Amino acid sequence: MHEEIIVAGFGGQGVIMAGKLLCVAAMNENKYVSHIPSYGAEMRGGTANCSVVISDKEISSPTVPKPSIAIVMNAPSLAKFEPRVKPGGLLIYNSSLIDQKPKRTDITTVGIKANDISEAEGSLRAANMAAIGKLQALKPEIASLDSVIKALDVVISARNRKHNDTNIKVLKKANS
Amino acid sequence: MHEEIIVAGFGGQGVIMAGKLLCVAAMNENKYVSHIPSYGAEMRGGTANCSVVISDKEISSPTVPKPSIAIVMNAPSLAKFEPRVKPGGLLIYNSSLIDQKPKRTDITTVGIKANDISEAEGSLRAANMAAIGKLQALKPEIASLDSVIKALDVVISARNRKHNDTNIKVLKKANS
Amino acid sequence: MNEKILMKGNEALGEAAIIAGCRFYFGYPITPQNEVPAYMSRRLPQEGGTFLQAESELAAINMVYGASAAGARVMTSSSSPGISLKQEGLSYIAGAELPCVVVNIMRGGPGLGNIAGSQGDYFQSTRGGGNGDYRQLVLTPATVQEMADLTVLAFDLADEYRIAVLILGDGYLGQISEALVLPKPTGKVFEKPWALTGAKGRKPNKVASLRLVPETSLEELNLVLDEKYKKISAKECRSESYLTEDADYLLVAYGTSSRICREAVNELREEGIKAGLFRLITAWPFPAEALRIASAKAKKILTVEMSLGQMIEDVKLSVKDPERVDFYGRSGGMLPETDEIKRRIKAYGN
Amino acid sequence: MNEKILMKGNEALGEAAIIAGCRFYFGYPITPQNEVPAYMSRRLPQEGGTFLQAESELAAINMVYGASAAGARVMTSSSSPGISLKQEGLSYIAGAELPCVVVNIMRGGPGLGNIAGSQGDYFQSTRGGGNGDYRQLVLTPATVQEMADLTVLAFDLADEYRIAVLILGDGYLGQISEALVLPKPTGKVFEKPWALTGAKGRKPNKVASLRLVPETSLEELNLVLDEKYKKISAKECRSESYLTEDADYLLVAYGTSSRICREAVNELREEGIKAGLFRLITAWPFPAEALRIASAKAKKILTVEMSLGQMIEDVKLSVKDPERVDFYGRSGGMLPETDEIKRRIKAYGN
């Protein structure tokens, strides 16, 4: 197993955290992991993304010029990362916010109404969980759903841990 | 002609200026010259000296580790520079302020009562001129007395030029 | 506990410093190392230590100077422009022979440049951007684990040699999170009889680099330093040779670019091309002898840097037949690409 | 008038700057270059120019940055520790491609060291002590005449390439007085359409080194700079070869130590030993090609520095068979000695 993943979206969509969640879950299943956030311009605004590598073997390059998996949470991210996905790769896109469909046919593209699912479970901020839930369903070899759920307690700061019930609900909803 | 000269003394004795005077005089007779002051500690007090080279040929090294001529205006300078004079060299010392005689026998040593001569001509500050006057008498090939006197107008700042009459008197007195 | 935790490079470094007994940190914010001061400001008070945000990098390095003179284990961190401002202070630290750890999480330059990871400060680190003849030990981690492990090592080396130890990482290393097993304290103890602790029952101690009188005394200091630098060069070279014994093509790199090189070596090997990687762990002292050995059989040596060519001079100065040495670099915060490295190596084949 | 005057190196440099059209000087006192600001403070007002004593070296270099951005010919001067403080500013100047002349009259280091002449800042000058990939032109005068002549040249080179030109002298050169024929203005005129003179009838000009968006733009700047540096390397190498054609023994040096070497060469030649001297006039670009030629027949190459060995790296990187390269240096403000050079050369004979 060796996946090179990009998670991308708006600043507030929790894409960096989503990447970390995958890492901790996989790490606890004894995989090698790396996570680099785009720390972009030394200033506010714009989009955010992170490069995640999860592998059975030691990771050499942690950079992800050509992801095998891309999760894009908004339209600008789709535009930016769709072309980069490796042929045969997987693209998960947030169809709540992205109207256009991906164009590539040499990769698997999966839309998920991440915001809608999140809202349905009573939160405006758990869209990232929906995307991760979907990914886990499609690529269970990265980490089990159980590991992902356990990782929540590590990745989410104490202050926000009260939202974990909702997070888990959204994860499961998107996963099923 | 190639002379490597040290002029040394207390801070206020005008040794740096004396060195410059030799340079300008010799330069105006188309010799090559160089002058480096000891700029010592980045602070006050202590002794001063300058390294002067005067030559018929282009000057390579302007440093004077082993002077062919040393003019020492006070006792500490005698102690410091006597041992460095090249065998066969010349040492002129200010016998107004230096009680001990130089010890070396392989060099020519000449005492001159520089302060006394200066005072006799009505100045407390022209002892350096006495030393230069003596040197010119002993080594006229460096520059003519005339050139030395002309150089005074270049080397002495406008503010102090009023003392040049005295300076010339002292120069001549020591020279004769 | 040998448990793995996911940790960011900058934070791993901070925690490792605390493990190494560092209780004083002085710094000034700058991206991409802001997690270091943030981490220290949270953790040091918990450990009874002192975190102080200085008014500038100049103040920070001089606070480090003072704290080190007082005998403490002390650290500062910054990124490229901030490190430029510390050059005078580092030169003083070298002259006064004070131990300290200075972290540079390099970003794109020159000038304000940008905040992406870069390796543009190699010259500054290894040759001394400050005035005068001096050196500083330069460690070049390549993983989060090394960010932590080399930090612990750095404090011991600093105290052992009374020298500034630079941890020279790039922005990516500061920002990356990886699994980390926290290092253990080494337990080494260093006496500091020279420290300024008050002249009680001893002659006054003086910490200074000024050597005015007699005229020769500064040269004496220079020679003492030179002796020390020679000793460090003899004893403290560190590097890693990966598949170099039979390598026809040798890559030389450090930090993040070395990981990209390792990937390239693996892929080239899969294609049957005998590539190898020589990775610096110390940039100064430069592991010249080990490189000479690793490069013995190489037809070509490709230096890969996140700069337009700085380490390459050390590579050329170290190897036999320096005509073999070639260069591939990306600058301005860009990363070298595995594919381009492979392309170049393959091109040598013909 | 071609008249000779006796002038101090620091003052000759100041007057030459005025001859070259420099009307702005910003600096901060430091020995052994204090005669430069003193001279400029007296002379510039007479020429309608501006002398401003800055509150620090940092302020001074940034005033230079501003004045250069406004289109002026501008100079600053300092000595080693002060130059260390200017490193960030110099990196910004490189990034913004601003022309200026920066004088370093080097003194003993590291740290406060002392005020005697030294050549300990060669690395800093030629490799850039600031952050990022950049270079600056480095001129190395050896006489008072050259202090003046190279200063005039420096202003033209700065404007031609939009680069900082360093005049790298040592304390002795600053303090020495020699006969000087004042240089003439070159009369070259350089357009500065990029200067900040107000956006009247044109698009706004921006002077900056920040390159954030798009991600690649900083690398573009780096490549533009690299191109410029290559051009300078090709066109602006300067050196002097003295009795090198048949030299069995080649001395390599610059500045004051080169004069001591020249003396040694003369004396050795008198003794029938074929010695020669290769003297740098530019330290960056390093005159590698000329050195290769000058060193072609040499059995031994002795690098002589007023430091513990910095230029030697460039010598080794330039010549064939670098095993021939040997080193003799004095540090801490001490001067190499003619006799010692001769002794070493003679020792090779056996």
Added chain:
Amino acid sequence: METKTKDFKYVYDKPEALVDKVTHYCPGCGHGIVHKLLAEVIDELGVREKAIIVAPVGCSVLIYDYMNFDGCEASHGRAPAVATGLKRVNPDSIVVAYQGDGDLLAIGTGEAIHAANRGENITTIFINNAIYGMTGGQMAPTTMEKQITATTPYGRDPMDVGFPIRGCELLNTLERPVFIERCSIYDFKNTLKTKKAIKKGIKNQIEGRGYSFIEVLSTCPTNWGMKPQEAANWVKDTMVPYYPLGNFRDN
């Protein structure tokens, strides 16, 4: 400002001195407001073609991309020195040094005080938002007592790191500045006052009167962790009592 067209006129139109593009600032950031005020003043005084903006290192590092006139980057804290160089070469140009609180009162303390003391004929706009915005919310010299920031996780302790520094009061000990005023953009009325102060500062420069210093109490909603309006209220309720608004000097 009153541009006439057929059947309506602009009560408020984009100043010519402002570039029409989306800034990188966070929603509600005070920098955007002050940029606009500055551009309006430059237009109103007709000096766009002589103006040079000196950008700090801080969130407003790209201000020269938003101003439709010449612009110059300065390294962190050195804008006053860069402005000095620019102005001394071209005394006719209108040089504005725009600086944040970290830039001006931490790393750049020396340059700020000395340019003011020399009475350089420039205008300084000092944005006091009580935090380091660009680097993600560390303590500034102006951070309020007990304020939590990335480097004061337990709140600013004045017994450890001192009380917030008051820029106007500090500079007011010097002889040469001709104009020193503290204002704010926390509401409409004060925003207009801020504009007036900036205008006075530029006018002084046009008239060759010397150094003007305008401190603007501003907001950093992002790093304060507040909504923009909450941030504005925080300025009024927390900052203004410590940093009194008003004119300190008008010679």
Added chain:
Amino acid sequence: METKTKDFKYVYDKPEALVDKVTHYCPGCGHGIVHKLLAEVIDELGVREKAIIVAPVGCSVLIYDYMNFDGCEASHGRAPAVATGLKRVNPDSIVVAYQGDGDLLAIGTGEAIHAANRGENITTIFINNAIYGMTGGQMAPTTMEKQITATTPYGRDPMDVGFPIRGCELLNTLERPVFIERCSIYDFKNTLKTKKAIKKGIKNQIEGRGYSFIEVLSTCPTNWGMKPQEAANWVKDTMVPYYPLGNFRDN
């Protein structure tokens, strides 16, 4: 100070905290006087074994060679930062930062203000001799109007380079300093006052009260081109009217 022997006692004896050697100072230089006062105070308060002198870069760069206790060089202007580092590590030590006017009010402005603002528990002795002594007499931030120096050959012009900066007044805008006083050594009476102020400054530190600042109007006969007594008179007649003596704060 009253050491008894058989038939006489010392009314004035060399303090133990002073090393018995000839200093490098010029005849009549004020530095020598202040050194002695400091050493006396250190003796009288019994803190020699805890004391650390932080030397500036300036004529007093070698002060650690004259003080019989621990000493530390600081780079030019950074003594307050070095002192901060020293003191934070060993809060029990008595740290004195001794600085000249170029050191403290030019290159070191930022460090001086911020150490004072943090209220570091140190004592600063600020020697204001209106010139750069060590480098041969250039303009200092404190150089008087019209004063001729190596870099103001036509006299200091306040319209070009500003008026002399008043250190006490500047620091007095900050909250944390506990003691700020300006004194002088131009005569016997004021010299005793200076000693008293230094003593208060060190006492404050011993008691953990925080930052003390003692400005001493001093002489530089050499670079002023005056005899020592003339120089002392010049302090009284020219400097004191601009730099008023007295206590600014004593909390």
Added chain:
Amino acid sequence: MRGKPIIDTAKCKGCELCNDVCPVNIMAMSDTFNKQGVQYAVCIDEEKCTTCGACAIICPDMVIKVIKYEQG
């Protein structure tokens, strides 16, 4: 109708400052998102606009211009 704000909704960052500053409370936020992904300012009752310009002056992003119709 005396005049009205002209809102370049694409540029709006949704800070809501104009909402609070409007003396007659006619500024509000949209239900939908613009390209920047935020709810943008809208004027909900142009009739009431006094053309005071407050919204325009407070807007940090130069989103709002205000026009006044010529009388007659």
Added chain:
Amino acid sequence: MRGKPIIDTAKCKGCELCNDVCPVNIMAMSDTFNKQGVQYAVCIDEEKCTTCGACAIICPDMVIKVIKYEQG
């Protein structure tokens, strides 16, 4: 004689400050030079010394100590 200044003449730099500070004008400069090449301070009338210590305190070079004889 109540006491007197004890002058380490070799260390004296000849600044003359003690001359001016002495309230009873008993400090003066020598006619001869010391090793440092300067005319040094001397007390010309020890009888008059009040042991006030002024000369010692003002001396920048720690040249002067002042003693007071024990009464009986």
